[in-house]
Every structure is written in structure tokens, then in C-alpha cells.
Amino acid sequence: MSKNSLSTFDVAIIGGGPGGYVAAIRCAQLGLNTALVEKRKALGGTCLNVGCIPSKALLHTSEQYAFAKGHAADAGIEIGGEVSLNLDTVMKKKEKVVAQLTGGVDMLVKKRGITRFNGHGKLLGDGKIVIGDSEEISATHIILATGSAPVELPFMPFDGETIVSSDQAIAFDTVPESLVVIGGGAIGLELGSVWARYGSKVTVLEFLPHIAAGFDDDVSKFLERCFKKQGLDIHTNTKVTGAKEIDNKLHVTAERKGKEIAVPADKVLVSVGRKPYTESLGLENVGLSPDQRGFIEVDDHFKTSVPGIYAIGDIVRGPMLAHKAEEEGVALAELIAGKAGHVNYDVIPNVIYTEPEASSVGLTEAQANEKDVAINVGKFPLAANGRAIASDATEGLVKIVACAKTDKILGAQIVAKGASELISEVVTHMEYGGSAEDLGRTIHAHPTLSESVKEAGLAVSKTAIHSL
Amino acid sequence: MSIEVKIPTLGESITSGIIASWNVKDGDYVEKNQLLYELETDKITSEGLAEVAGVITLSTAEGDEVEIGQTIATIDESAGAPKTASSSASSSASKKEEEVDEEAEAEEDKAANLKPRSEAQSPAVRRIATEENIDPATVIGTGKAGRVTKGDMLKHQSSSPSPEPSASSTARTLRSSESEARAEPKTQTRKRLTPLRAKIAERLVAAQQEAAMLTTFNEADMSAIKALRARHQEAFVKKHGVKLGFMSLFVKAVVQALKQVPALNAQIDGDEIVQNHFYDIGIAVSTPKGLMVPVVHDCNQLSLAGIEQAIIDYAAKAREGKIKIEDLQGGVFTITNGGIFGSMLSTPILNAPQSGILGMHTIQDRPVAVNGQVEIRPMMYLAVSYDHRIVDGKEAVTFLVNVKQALEDPARLLLEV
Numbered sequence: 001m002s003k004n005s006l007s008t009f010d011v012a013i014i015g016g017g018p019g020g021y022v023a024a025i026r027c028a029q030l031g032l033n034t035a036l037v038e039k040r041k042a043l044g045g046t047c048l049n050v051g052c053i054p055s056k057a058l059l060h061t062s063e064q065y066a067f068a069k070g071h072a073a074d075a076g077i078e079i080g081g082e083v084s085l086n087l088d089t090v091m092k093k094k095e096k097v098v099a100q101l102t103g104g105v106d107m108l109v110k111k112r113g114i115t116r117f118n119g120h121g122k123l124l125g126d127g128k129i130v131i132g133d134s135e136e137i138s139a140t141h142i143i144l145a146t147g148s149a150p151v152e153l154p155f156m157p158f159d160g161e162t163i164v165s166s167d168q169a170i171a172f173d174t175v176p177e178s179l180v181v182i183g184g185g186a187i188g189l190e191l192g193s194v195w196a197r198y199g200s201k202v203t204v205l206e207f208l209p210h211i212a213a214g215f216d217d218d219v220s221k222f223l224e225r226c227f228k229k230q231g232l233d234i235h236t237n238t239k240v241t242g243a244k245e246i247d248n249k250l251h252v253t254a255e256r257k258g259k260e261i262a263v264p265a266d267k268v269l270v271s272v273g274r275k276p277y278t279e280s281l282g283l284e285n286v287g288l289s290p291d292q293r294g295f296i297e298v299d300d301h302f303k304t305s306v307p308g309i310y311a312i313g314d315i316v317r318g319p320m321l322a323h324k325a326e327e328e329g330v331a332l333a334e335l336i337a338g339k340a341g342h343v344n345y346d347v348i349p350n351v352i353y354t355e356p357e358a359s360s361v362g363l364t365e366a367q368a369n370e371k372d373v374a375i376n377v378g379k380f381p382l383a384a385n386g387r388a389i390a391s392d393a394t395e396g397l398v399k400i401v402a403c404a405k406t407d408k409i410l411g412a413q414i415v416a417k418g419a420s421e422l423i424s425e426v427v428t429h430m431e432y433g434g435s436a437e438d439l440g441r442t443i444h445a446h447p448t449l450s451e452s453v454k455e456a457g458l459a460v461s462k463t464a465i466h467s468l
Numbered sequence: 469m470s471i472e473v474k475i476p477t478l479g480e481s482i483t484s485g486i487i488a489s490w491n492v493k494d495g496d497y498v499e500k501n502q503l504l505y506e507l508e509t510d511k512i513t514s515e516g517l518a519e520v521a522g523v524i525t526l527s528t529a530e531g532d533e534v535e536i537g538q539t540i541a542t543i544d545e546s547a548g549a550p551k552t553a554s555s556s557a558s559s560s561a562s563k564k565e566e567e568v569d570e571e572a573e574a575e576e577d578k579a580a581n582l583k584p585r586s587e588a589q590s591p592a593v594r595r596i597a598t599e600e601n602i603d604p605a606t607v608i609g610t611g612k613a614g615r616v617t618k619g620d621m622l623k624h625q626s627s628s629p630s631p632e633p634s635a636s637s638t639a640r641t642l643r644s645s646e647s648e649a650r651a652e653p654k655t656q657t658r659k660r661l662t663p664l665r666a667k668i669a670e671r672l673v674a675a676q677q678e679a680a681m682l683t684t685f686n687e688a689d690m691s692a693i694k695a696l697r698a699r700h701q702e703a704f705v706k707k708h709g710v711k712l713g714f715m716s717l718f719v720k721a722v723v724q725a726l727k728q729v730p731a732l733n734a735q736i737d738g739d740e741i742v743q744n745h746f747y748d749i750g751i752a753v754s755t756p757k758g759l760m761v762p763v764v765h766d767c768n769q770l771s772l773a774g775i776e777q778a779i780i781d782y783a784a785k786a787r788e789g790k791i792k793i794e795d796l797q798g799g800v801f802t803i804t805n806g807g808i809f810g811s812m813l814s815t816p817i818l819n820a821p822q823s824g825i826l827g828m829h830t831i832q833d834r835p836v837a838v839n840g841q842v843e844i845r846p847m848m849y850l851a852v853s854y855d856h857r858i859v860d861g862k863e864a865v866t867f868l869v870n871v872k873q874a875l876e877d878p879a880r881l882l883l884e885v
Binding site for chain 1: 610612618619622623
């Protein structure tokens with residue numbers, strides 16, 4: 001590779017996940033000559049390839065299976081013969097979904113005139129990046145969007161077979177007889193649900209007093225009851241201590257209320273969190289060093305301490321969420337193009353895609369109390385919603401937290417079928433400074449589950465129509 | 469290349485203001501020196517002009533509170549003038565201008581119809597607007613792009629929000645509506661204090677609280693001054709180009725009296741008395757936004773015509789909202805004329821930290837005893853309010869008598885007696 005053929009760009013982005021590819025598209029839309037470096041063949045990062053999307057495909061198919069197996073008869077559907085699972089078909093369908101989406105992103109990136117580089121990108125300094133071992137490019141602005149990787153337990157390292165991360169837990173070739181999920185957050189609960197529906201005996205071990213950290217206690221307790229009804233064995237306040245063979249069978253050992261328990265496990269899903277992924281990124285070549293937890297420090301405009309190098313997504317502060325990374329990508333592209341990019345961190349929704357789903361935005365009741373904000377809380381149970389009753393979706397509740405003085409919505413939590421969609425309207429109201437009353441005075445179609453969001457808005461001032 | 473439009477420094481004590489109005493719309497092409505906005509602060513209202521020509525992008529809305537130095541808009545110099553102007557095929561230049569004006573007007577109408585910001589009102593805002601009779605347009609919005617939120621409306625209500633009507637009060641309402649021919653419901657409207665009005669209120673109350681304020685009265689026979697003006701007005705106007713009014717004579721009378729009674733030309737600063745040795749007299753001017761007191765400097769050195777001219781200039785500036793902060797600073801004594809509105813007698817409030825204020829009133833023909841005879845004379849009551857902490861009663865009365873004498877016999881001004 002000779003020096004004079006060095007390709008130069010306005011912007012080069014390392015990492016083709018939701019943060020990186022979205023930033024690339026925005027940059028291209030704004031007329032910047034853009035390069036996108038990604039080591040995977042397919043764009044889309046963890047989210048599209050091994051995260052959000054494949055897990056949603058599995059959640060969908062497993063829910064259909066669970067329905068056919070357990071509830072079809074209640075709905076008047078008589079199935080002759082045994083309902084059985086073809087996991088191979090399930091996985092093929094999931095792969096098709098992933099292929100369609102990564103292909104779509106690929107096409108979008110191509111059509112926007114973005115130059116793709118397939119290989120591991122590494123910083124060399126002076127605006128230069130080496131891809132793989134050979135090709136070199138240079139850019140005025142470099143965006144780091146390398147995402148995150150699953151956190152490993154030091155005493156129980158991943159082996160890719162038995163002790164696995166979500167990467168493998170979306171692709172088991174057989175349904176494990178028993179699955180132990182370590183960590184009761186979104187990933188653990190979602191994949192735990194998938195395999196429980198397919199017949200695994202699933203045990204969730206959570207270190208904290210409640211699963212679904214980040215939700216109010218009443219909401220996470222409600223969720224816990226829902227999952228227990230579905231057959232998930234959930235142990236909170238439980239500290240995993242290791243794994244050992246008992247009678248030729250792997251058991252995960254844990255400490256619970258001072259007592260040791262041992263849970264048999266054909267597979268162990270470790271879902272205790274994710275960490276920023278900056279391995280072999282060449283940070284040392286430009287004089288960047290991540291903080292203790294591996295995050296790269298950035299200012300409000302995503303600038304690192306090195307001029308011309310920016311970082312977004314899971315490798316910087318804030319929640320590790322695809323939509324957060326996307327918004328940062330858009331905002332940063334706009335800032336680079338001299339426009340007014342901005343991310344409103346106070347209104348980032350968060351979702352657990354179980355059945356029922358759980359979603360949240362803004363402050364929880366507990367967080368508001370910690371901040372000493374006087375609040376009013378409105379709650380509405382899905383059990384009092386007509387559409388929910390008609391469609392067997394009465395498990396759930398909507399909780400709105402509003403400022404006592406101004407009635408401004410400060411946060412919301414929803415447990416419901418489709419809570420991921422229901423949260424959007426609260427996010428929109430919050431984005432525009434809306435009050436609980438505004439929510440309550442906005443017309444919602446009848447009958448819909450979304451009426452329960454409206455009713456919860458009314459409940460803030462104790463004026464809900466369909467509850468007492 | 470974009471130029472940022474920033475709020476300029478207006479004076480030491482001014483740190484923020486409110487965009488009272490935008491005279492251009494987002495995306496407009498503006499000419500250099502075109503009037504862009506009016507800024508209202510707690511002291512003055514000022515105007516902002518375009519430094520360059522180009523297409524303007526507004527980043528603040530009317531009613532937004534802005535800080536000194538804040539960027540409130542950008543002007544893209546590279547953007548050209550609108551095509552409609554240059555491509556107009558009209559041969560006559562004046563006609564072309566007319567057309568452009570018409571187009572601009574049409575565009576203005578369109579923009580007024582769209583008006584995206586202020587008209588986006590949430591249901592709760594609309595409810596409060598109706599129930600509490602608050603025009604959301606008068607409320608400062610803190611929501612996205614300056615939208616008014618429910619919280620903004622609640623904050624706007626000075627009193628606590630009226631509680632939900634109880635059953636009994638609802639019943640009362642029903643009963644009263646049964647009795648026909650009721651008068652229209654009594655309504656109130658609420659508007660936020662403008663910064664200027666808030667400052668006026670604050671300063672007047674402070675003056676009342678801090679000073680030991682006392683008012684002394686007298687009256688002046690205005691025959692001599694009226695005769696003087698009648699006799700010399702024509703020549704005065706011819707020579708100086710301004711009319712000889714009462715005010716310049718009052719200013720001169722006050723300056724002379726201040727020289728006689730320096731206590732009124734002093735003020736308290738902490739535990740010290742500051743004696744002024746100059747004669748900068750504040751003249752209270754009523755403006756659409758509220759009372760302002762621009763200062764005529766060095767009145768002892770100015771001619772009567774010079775004083776009249778200064779007052780005329782200030783009146784014009786005040787009407788146009790162009791009074792600057794410097795114009796309001798440094799006065800040692802204030803004259804206020806309630807007479808122009810017909811006031812017969814009033815007790816003016818000190819313009820802190822000054823120690824004296826003279827109130828002029830309406831001139832009324834009244835019977836008075838002159839040399840043992842009842843005569844009808846044009847009389848004016850005079851009032852001086854003073855800070856009794858540093859001005860003794862004797863001094864205040866002497867001061868006012870001095871003013872009275874000068875007015876009744878203007879020759880004293882010439883002789884300085």
C-alpha cells in the first residue's frame with residue numbers, strides 16, 4: 001500500500017452498529033464524505049446481529065409456540081395431535097429476519113455513497129486508521145462507535161458451550177433441559193422467557209433485591225409475579241458463587257440469605273451487564289485512555305480529549321441502548337456539519353421485551369423521592385381496560401410520575417402487552433414538557449390499551465374514569 | 469458564512485432581558501441595519517439591528533428571556549436575497565419596489581397564519597387559559613421551542629389555583645344561573661409584569677421603605693410665567709427653534725433652589741452623606757411601557773432652549789422605546805408633572821437614592837387675595853417630597869418657597885436671587 005493512494009474522508013466511523021451506521025447516514029445526508037469501518041461482514045452491530053433483533057424474533061416465535069401449546073384451546077382453536085417444536089425452523093426464521101435487516105442497512109449505506117471498509121479498524125494517530133493489517137485511510141473527524149461486549153464472571157468464564165453470553169443464548173441448537181440465568185435484567189429476562197416457553201426449566205438468579213433494576217419496586221415486584229406464573233424460578237438477593245459438578249451434573253452454586261443453593265444447569269446464561277468494547281482500537285496511539293470501567297470520556301458534544309476524535313454509544317456515559325446510540329450518532333453528525341445536534345437524555349425510553357413487556361422513561365417514583373421532588377403518582381391497572389380484557393392482556397399497569405407543583409410528567413413505567421409501543425406517547429408528551437393532565441385530556445381511540453396510559457394520566461389528579 | 473446575532477452589552481447592571489418582539493421571521497432575508505428585534509430589560513427597551521445582510525435563522529422566540537451575550541439568531545451571509553426581488557421583470561424601479569413590498573406582505577400574512585410556536589397549546593394549557601382567563605401568548609413558555617406548558621400557566625397565576633368546585637358551589641352556580649337576567653360574570657385578566665414594570669414597582673416600594681419620606685406643599689401664581697411666555701414665545705421659537713415651555717423654567721427654578729438649599733442635592737450612601745456639586749435633573753416621562761426618568765445633564769449651564777430641546781429629544785426617544793441606560797443614570801433631583809394629566813395635587817415618591825422630587829400640577833384659575841383684593845389667578849399647587857433623614861423641614865420648605873418665588877417672578881432667575 002503506497003502512501004499516495006491513501007483515501008481521505010471528512011468523517012471516518014469505526015463501528016457499524018446503530019450508533020455508527022446511523023451517524024454515517026446522517027453525515028452523508030449532510031454532504032460529508034464518509035467512511036464506515038466494521039469488522040463484521042454485516043452492518044448493524046450487536047443490536048441487529050446478536051442482540052435486540054434476533055432476540056425479538058425468538059420472543060415472537062416462542063410466544064406463538066407457548067400460545068399454541070398452552071392457550072390455543074382457550075381461544076377455541078383445537079389442534080389435532082401434539083404441538084411440537086421445530087427449533088431449526090425457529091432459528092432459520094430468526095436468521096432470515098437478521099439477514100433482511102442487515103441487508104437493508106447495507107443497501108442504505110451503499111445508496112448514500114458511504115465508503116464501507118470491512119475489517120478491524122485501529123487508530124494510528126494523525127487522523128489515520130488502519131483496517132485489518134493493510135489498508136490505511138485518513139479522516140478529519142473520527143467517530144468511535146465500537147459498542148459493548150457481555151461482561152464475564154471472573155470465577156465462571158464463558159466457554160461458548162455451557163457458560164454462555166447472549167451471543168450463544170440466541171442460537172442454542174437444542175432446548176436446554178435446564179437453564180440458569182445469572183442476572184435478572186432485560187437480557188436475562190427476555191432470553192429466560194424464550195427458553196422457558198420452549199420448555200426449559202429456567203432459574204433466574206439476581207443479586208439485587210428485585211429483578212428489572214431501574215424500575216420502581218412495586219413495578220418490578222409485579223413483573224416478578226408475572227414471570228413466576230409463567231414458570232420462571234426467580235431468586236432475588238442471591239449471590240452466585242460458582243459452578244460445580246454434583247452427581248455428574250453441572251450446578252450453579254449461590255448464596256441466598258446465608259444459605260448455599262445449587263441449581264442444576266445444562267446451560268448457564270451470564271447476563272450481568274455489558275462493558276465498553278475498545279479492544280485493539282489503538283487508543284494508546286492517540287493518547288486516549290478509557291476510565292476504570294472502560295468508558296471513553298466525552299463532553300456534551302461527544303468530543304474526546306483528542307481533537308478530531310469523538311465517541312458515541314455504549315462506549316460513552318449513559319444507558320447502553322441502541323436508540324440512545326442512534327440519537328447520539330445523528331446529533332454528532334449534525335454537530336460536525338455545524339448544526340445544532342442535541343440528545344435529550346432525560347427522556348430515553350427503556351424496555352424489557354418479555355410478556356407482558358415492561359417499559360419506562362424518565363424518573364421513577366423512588367428517584368423523584370431521592371431528589372426531593374414533590375410528586376403525584378397516578379396508576380391504572382390493565383385489568384380495568386376493555387381492550388385488555390377482550391384480548392387476554394390484563395396483566396399490567398401504567399404508572400405516571402408527575403411534579404406536584406407543575407403537573408409536568410417526570411416519568412412513567414408501563415407493564416403491559418406492547419408496553420414498548422405504549423411508552424412512546426409518554427415520551428412525546430415529556431419531550432414537549434407535557435403535564436399529566438395533558439395526557440389525560442388527549443383523546444385516545446377506544447378500545448385500546450393506550451387508554452390505560454390516559455387513565456393513569458388522569459389518576460395523577462385522582463380523576464381516572466375507569467378506576468376508583 | 470454565518471454571523472451570530474448576540475445580545476449586546478447594555479449597561480453594567482443589565483444581565484438579561486426579554487425578546488419583546490421579533491421584527492423579522494425565521495428564514496427572512498434581512499438587509500444590513502434592518503431592525504431585527506426589540507429587547508426589553510428591567511431598565512430600558514432597546515433595538516437590535518442586523519450587522520450584515522443575509523438569511524436569518526431565529527433561535528429564540530418572542531417572550532424568551534435572554535442573557536447579555538447570548539446568541540439569539542444567526543444570519544447566513546452566503547444566502548442571497550430572495551429571487552422575487554431580482555427576477556422581477558418590472559421596468560420601473562419604484563413599481564418593482566411596490567411589488568416586492570406586496571410580496572413581502574403576502575408572505576408575512578402567510579407566516580402569521582402558520583405561526584407554529586405560539587399556537588401549539590396543550591389541552592391543559594387551553595383549560596387553564598379559559599378557566600383563569602390567561603392569554604397563553606402573554607406567558608413565557610419553557611417547553612420545546614418556547615411552548616407554554618401547564619407549569620408555565622400555573623406559575624403565571626399569582627394566587628393559588630382555584631380548587632375544583634365542590635358539590636355545594638356547583639349547586640350554587642346552578643341556582644344562580646336559574647335566576648335569569650344575571651349580569652355578565654365578572655372577569656379578570658392577568659398579565660405578567662414586564663421587567664420594566666417590575667423594576668418600577670420594586671424601586672418605588674424600596675424608596676417608600678428606605679427613606680423617611682415627607683411632602684411639603686405650596687402654590688405658585690403662574691401669571692408672570694404665562695405672561696413671559698406669551699410675550700416672548702414668537703421670538704424664542706424664531707431664535708431657538710423650540711417652544712418655551714413651563715418645564716425649562718421649572719428646571720431653572722429648581723437649580724437655583726438647589727443652590728440655595730444644597731441639602732436636597734445630597735443623598736445618603738450607607739452611613740455617609742454624598743453632596744452633589746452638579747445639577748443633573750431627572751424629568752419623569754410617561755411612556756407606553758411605564759414611567760421613565762431620563763436625566764438632563766448640567767442644567768445649571770444649559771440655556772432654557774437647551775433644556776427644552778433635551779426634553780423634546782428624550783420624549784421622542786421614550787415614545788420610540790429607544791431610551792438608553794446612560795440616559796437614565798446620574799440624576800440628583802427629579803421633576804414630575806402630574807399636571808399634564810390634570811392632577812390638582814399629589815405626593816410624589818422619591819426616585820431613590822435622590823433626596824427630593826418636585827411635583828408640578830395642573831394650572832387652575834382660582835380666586836386668590838392679591839393686595840387685599842380677590843383676584844382670579846392661574847394657580848398651581850407645588851409639592852416637594854423629601855428624605856427627612858437628611859433634609860430638615862426648614863430646608864425643604866425654604867427650597868419650595870424658593871421655587872415658588874422664582875416662578876412667580878422669573879426675573880429672580882436672571883438675578884440669581
